[in-house]
Amino acid sequence: MMNPCFAVEKTLGKLVKWLRILGFDTLYEQDFPNSCIFDLADSRRILLTRTHSVGKQKSSPNLIFITSDNIFEQLKQVIKTLALEKTDIRPFSRCLRCNRAIEAIDKESVRYRVPDYIWETQNSFRFCPKCRKIYWPGSHTQRSMRLIKEMFGPQKSF
Ligand SMILES: [Zn+2]
Secondary structure (H helix, E strand, O other): OOOOEEEEOHHHHHHHHHHHHOOOOEEEHHHOOOOOHHHHOOOOEEEEEOOHHHHHHOOOOOEEEOOOOOHHHHHHHHHHHOOOOHHHOOOOOEOOOOOOEOEEEOHHHHOOOOOHHHHHHOOOEEEOOOOOOEEOHHHOOHHHHHHHHHHHOOOOOO
């Protein structure tokens, strides 16, 4: 499936984070206080919900009813349902807070914006154009690297 994007219900915050780690455009209901999840969905956005009534009401092909309480099972369900593969993901390409695609920034520009030891040991930096958060290869946890490798095979780190 080409570049799926998502709108995710309030109760599925961890899933939002993980979908963004994988690089998917993911809106989170919580970030839009005046909207319900259906307002966020357009025709190409896939709704992820845990609410039975919603799942039953709308049997749209664009809706996935998440069954598990476990975050990794939830993630697997999405990946399996949409048959997502290694070529569909762009790990660590998106701001986890804002959902914006992060952009390359040169090392000099981040001199006083990251800890000294990071600046001294890293050469590749990116930043979020919205919240200005700086990312570098080590800013993602070993755990997320491992999980992605487990689900999709080896990845380039950045
Ligand atoms: Zn951001």
